[in-house]
Amino acid sequence: MFKSVKSYAIATPAILALSIVTNSVVVKSASANEVNADATLEQISNYNEAQPMNQVTSVSQLRDVSPTDWAFEALRSLVERYGCIVGYPDRTFRGNRALSRYEFAAGLNACMQQMERLIAASEAVTREDIEKLKRLMAEFETELAALGARVDNLEGRVAFLEDHQFSTTTKLKGEVIIAATAQTGPDFKLNEVYNTRDSNVSVTNTGTPKITNRNNAENRATDSDEQATLSNRVRLTLDTSFTGKDLLRTRLAAGNVPNLGAAYGTDSARLNFEQSDSTNNDVIIDRLYYKTPLGKKTTFWVGTALPSNDIYDTVSPYTSSDATGALARVNRYNPFIYRQPGDTGVGFKYSFNKQFDITASYLAGGASGYAANPVGGAGLFDGTYSTGVQLGFRPTKNFNIAAAYMHSYFTGQRTGIPADVASRANLTGGTGSDYTSGVSNGIRDLGGGAKAGNGGFRGSRDPFSGAATSSDNLGLQVSWKLAKSVNVAGWVGWAFAEAHSYDSTGVNRDGDSADLFTWNANVSFLDLGKEGSVLTLAGGQLPRAGSVDGTVGRDRGQSWIVEGQYLYPVTDNISITPGVYAVFDPNNTNSGENTIVVGVLRTVFKF
Numbered sequence: 001m002f003k004s005v006k007s008y009a010i011a012t013p014a015i016l017a018l019s020i021v022t023n024s025v026v027v028k029s030a031s032a033n034e035v036n037a038d039a040t041l042e043q044i045s046n047y048n049e050a051q052p053m054n055q056v057t058s059v060s061q062l063r064d065v066s067p068t069d070w071a072f073e074a075l076r077s078l079v080e081r082y083g084c085i086v087g088y089p090d091r092t093f094r095g096n097r098a099l100s101r102y103e104f105a106a107g108l109n110a111c112m113q114q115m116e117r118l119i120a121a122s123e124a125v126t127r128e129d130i131e132k133l134k135r136l137m138a139e140f141e142t143e144l145a146a147l148g149a150r151v152d153n154l155e156g157r158v159a160f161l162e163d164h165q166f167s168t169t170t171k172l173k174g175e176v177i178i179a180a181t182a183q184t185g186p187d188f189k190l191n192e193v194y195n196t197r198d199s200n201v202s203v204t205n206t207g208t209p210k211i212t213n214r215n216n217a218e219n220r221a222t223d224s225d226e227q228a229t230l231s232n233r234v235r236l237t238l239d240t241s242f243t244g245k246d247l248l249r250t251r252l253a254a255g256n257v258p259n260l261g262a263a264y265g266t267d268s269a270r271l272n273f274e275q276s277d278s279t280n281n282d283v284i285i286d287r288l289y290y291k292t293p294l295g296k297k298t299t300f301w302v303g304t305a306l307p308s309n310d311i312y313d314t315v316s317p318y319t320s321s322d323a324t325g326a327l328a329r330v331n332r333y334n335p336f337i338y339r340q341p342g343d344t345g346v347g348f349k350y351s352f353n354k355q356f357d358i359t360a361s362y363l364a365g366g367a368s369g370y371a372a373n374p375v376g377g378a379g380l381f382d383g384t385y386s387t388g389v390q391l392g393f394r395p396t397k398n399f400n401i402a403a404a405y406m407h408s409y410f411t412g413q414r415t416g417i418p419a420d421v422a423s424r425a426n427l428t429g430g431t432g433s434d435y436t437s438g439v440s441n442g443i444r445d446l447g448g449g450a451k452a453g454n455g456g457f458r459g460s461r462d463p464f465s466g467a468a469t470s471s472d473n474l475g476l477q478v479s480w481k482l483a484k485s486v487n488v489a490g491w492v493g494w495a496f497a498e499a500h501s502y503d504s505t506g507v508n509r510d511g512d513s514a515d516l517f518t519w520n521a522n523v524s525f526l527d528l529g530k531e532g533s534v535l536t537l538a539g540g541q542l543p544r545a546g547s548v549d550g551t552v553g554r555d556r557g558q559s560w561i562v563e564g565q566y567l568y569p570v571t572d573n574i575s576i577t578p579g580v581y582a583v584f585d586p587n588n589t590n591s592g593e594n595t596i597v598v599g600v601l602r603t604v605f606k607f
Contacts, residue, residue, distance in 0.1 A: 062093040071095060084111040105143035170240040175323055176605040177273055182228040183260060183598040231257045233275045237287070251287035251305075256280055260598065266586040267430045267461060268542050268559050269596050270329040273322050301347035301361075304372070308406075309338045311347035311361050312390050315402045315477035316489050318524040318536055327600045328563050328581040330431040331520060331538040336493035337475035339429020340386035340408040344371035360389045370423065377411050377422070384410050384423040388473075398481035405474055412468035413504050425462040425469040427495055427516060432543035433459030433555055433587040437504060440465040443553040444505040455507030457553025459587065460545035463497060463514040466504030471497040485528070490521035490540070499550070512550035518543040532569040539563055544588050557590025559583060565600075577602040 059065055059076040066072065075093070078084060166172050233255035240248040255275030261267045276286065289303020289310070301311055309320070314333040319326040326332045333339075342363025351357040364385040365371035370378050377383055388406035410425040435443075440456030444465075447454025456465030463469075472495070479489040495516040499509035520540030528535045539562035544555045565579025583596040 061091055063090075064092045065095065069095070078111065084114040105140045105147060108140060109144060109147070167240075169242060170238050173237040173239065174605075174607045175235045175237075177233040177255075177257075177323060178230070178603045178605075179232070179257065179271075179273065180228065180230050180601040181258065181260075181271070181598065182226075183263070183269070183596060184226050185264065185594065185596045229258050231255070232281070233257050233273055234281075235286075243292075246290070246292035248290045249287050250285065252283055253286040254281045254283045260596075261430065261434070264586065264596055265434075266583070266596075267428070267432060267434050268330060268561065268583045268586050269598065270430060271598075271600070272326050272329045272332050273602065274329070297351045299349040302345075304344045306345065306347070306363065307343050308340065308347075308361055308363060308386070308388070309333065311349070312338060312359050312404070313392055313400075313402060314338050315392075315400050315479045315491070316522070317479055318487060318489070318534055319522050319538055323604050323606075324567055324575060324577065326522075326536070326538055326563060327565050327577070327579045327602065328538075328561060328583075328598070330542055330561055331522065331540075331563050331581070334404075334475045334477055334491040334493045334518075334520075335429035335431045335543060336427075336473040336495050336516070336518065337388065337390070337404045337406050337477075337491075339431065340388070340406050340471075340473065341365070341384045341410065341423065341426065342371070342386045342408075344380070345385075355394050357392045358389065359392070360387075362387045384408075400479045402477045403475070404477070405472070407470070407472055409470045410468065412464075412501055413466035424466055425464065425471075425497075427463070427469070427471050427497055428461050428518075428543040430461070432461045432516075432518075433545070433559070433589075434461045435459045435553075435587070437465075440503075440553075441505055443551060444507060447552040450505065450507045453507065453550065455503045455509050455512075455551050456505040457548060457551045460516055460543045460555055463516075463545045463548045463554075464499035464503050464509045464512060464550070467499040467509040467512075468501040469497055469499055471495050485526045487524045487526065488521070489524075490519070492519040493517070493543075495543075507550065509550050512548070514545050514548040516543050516545050517541070528566075530569065534567040535565075536567070537562075537564050542583075542588070555588035557585050557588045559585050559588045573606050575604045577604070 059072065059079050062075075065075060069075075075095075233253070235251055235253045237252075238250045240250075242248070253275055257271060257274045259274060260269040260271060263269070285305055287303075287305050287310070289301055289306040291299065291301050294300050314320045316325075316333045319331055320333050322332065340363075342365050344365045345361065345363040347359065347361040347363075349357060349359040362385065364380045364383060365378075370383055371380055373379065373383075386406055386408040388404060390402050390404035392400070392402045394400050408427070411423045413422045413424050435458045437456075437458070440458045444450065444454060444456045455467075457463060458465045473493065474495075475491060475493045477489075477491040479487065481487045497514045497516065499512040501508075501510060503509045518541055520538065522536055522538035524537075525535040527533060539560065542559040542561055544558055546555055548554045561581060561583050563579065563581035565577050565581075567575055567577045569575045578601050580597065580599045582598075586594055586596055
């Protein structure tokens with residue numbers, strides 16, 4: 001007799017309208033040409049996203065309905081005579097909320113179906129009620145027909161998807177980046193620069209280290225790598241859920257994005273979207289972990305390819321993505337917290353409430369495979385690792401702050417550690433200064449050599465030149481949405497490192513210490529020119545080791561970076577990001593002349 005609109009329609013909060021009609025309130029009908037089928041489905045979907053409804057067996061179960069309410073008798077009649085009223089889980093009816101004609105039609109259909117069952121069972125239904133229902137059927141004939149047609153269409157689409165689905169438990173997602181990159185710098189004077197692959201160190205007239213190439217060349221136009229490139233990165237993600245709330249993530253990745261750190265001899269020039277461990281489009285598994293809730297407030301991670309930034313909230317909403325975020329690696333998030341070693345282990349997050357949460361992790365392995373190697377100096381507990389904790393605080397939905405502590409340990413390149421698991425310190429996560437072993441040996445010699453007790457220095461990345469190193473890092477991250485279209489964010493980071501062995505130059509560095517510091521800030525303008533677009537300006541001080549014991553080496557200058565980029569969504573699945581960033585005084589050399597400028601046109605495809 002009446003068209004079924006499935007259980008989701010029956011559960012809509014439409015019964016208020018029925019009580020209005022029962023009390024002879026007239027609802028004006030809409031002409032047929034006012035009905036929009038697409039709008040119908042959208043409204044139904046919106047209603048179904050509300051809190052689930054529960055069947056009410058007595059009007060007294062509704063906390064916000066009292067006997068003095070004008071609709072009380074109508075509600076009681078519908079509940080007790082026909083059993084077609086539902087309430088919210090908090091035992092409220094919310095009778096004063098707005099009602100659309102589509103809600104009314106869906107709720108009306110629910111009561112009509114109930115009355116059909118009563119008639120079929122020969123139970124009492126008054127003639128007055130039947131006459132009212134007939135009038136309502138005529139009044140809402142167009143809406144009911146539209147709902148029925150949409151449900152039939154949805155049933156067909158669901159059947160098709162079930163027959164052609166990839167998996168009942170797994171979703172496949174893809175991401176492709178194609179990037180045009182061009183970089184330039186001055187015609188470097190090698191006596192002022194750093195980490196060139198054939199560098200030597202001598203001493204200046206003022207007694208400070210001086211770096212030259214082996215031919216003592218002062219100027220050479222080919223020192224700067226200025227070739228434009230076109231490269232790609234591809235990722236396929238398989239997200240599997242067994243309970244609907246858990247997640248098993250497996251990601252395949254390949255890429256050939258250039259390492260500008262190798263091109264310029266400084267990590268500060270590196271791109272954010274480099275594919276780790278792959279430069280020739282070799283396919284690797286760069287994510288493999290399982291995430292599941294433990295109770296209502298705790299989340300647990302375990303994996304063998306699980307970086308810390310997949311566990312922690314980095315509090316950098318518009319720069320943290322390595323696909324659509326910052327262009328420069330150092331502008332992504334705090335390297336002292338989220339770029340520490342290890343990708344095999346566990347993580348926990350406990351949410352006290354909507355404002356406070358705490359996250360912790362233990363991750364082993366300085367690079368892929370280290371934690372799976374059972375030799376001495378490797379494995380889960382005898383090799384390189386990091387462990388940390390972060391307290392998050394969100395006083396409002398627009399303000400987020402996180403205070404974090406991270407302890408890291410690197411086995412170093414020392415005697416007794418197999419070469420295939422030796423892990424040179426990387427305190428800055430590949431964002432700070434980096435010198436060659438030749439420069440490190442030269443710095444040792446400038447300090448009087450091993451007999452004088454002065455060792456080498458390989459930049460803020462490895463201040464103790466290959467010695468086993470531990471570091472206690474502190475980070476403070478903040479994000480604040482000042483207005484609907486403006487967000488500011490940033491961080492500060494401190495690292496307090498200590499050496500625990502001989503360094504690679506043969507000097508005992510045990511007990512030597514180093515202090516490092518960095519900060520960064522960014523501002524993003526949202527929906528500028530088009531909905532979904534983001535204009536971001538970012539920059540700050542790159543990690544610097546200004547004080548290092550046991551060596552005459554240290555970062556004598558200060559590197560700075562600035563970046564500007566504009567993410568423009570062409571479609572829901574395609575975006576382009578033109579942008580540029582500049583690194584001033586790379587590798588903290590205090591030269592005052594060397595600047596690297598990198599221009600990027602990044603196109604991202606997602607499916």
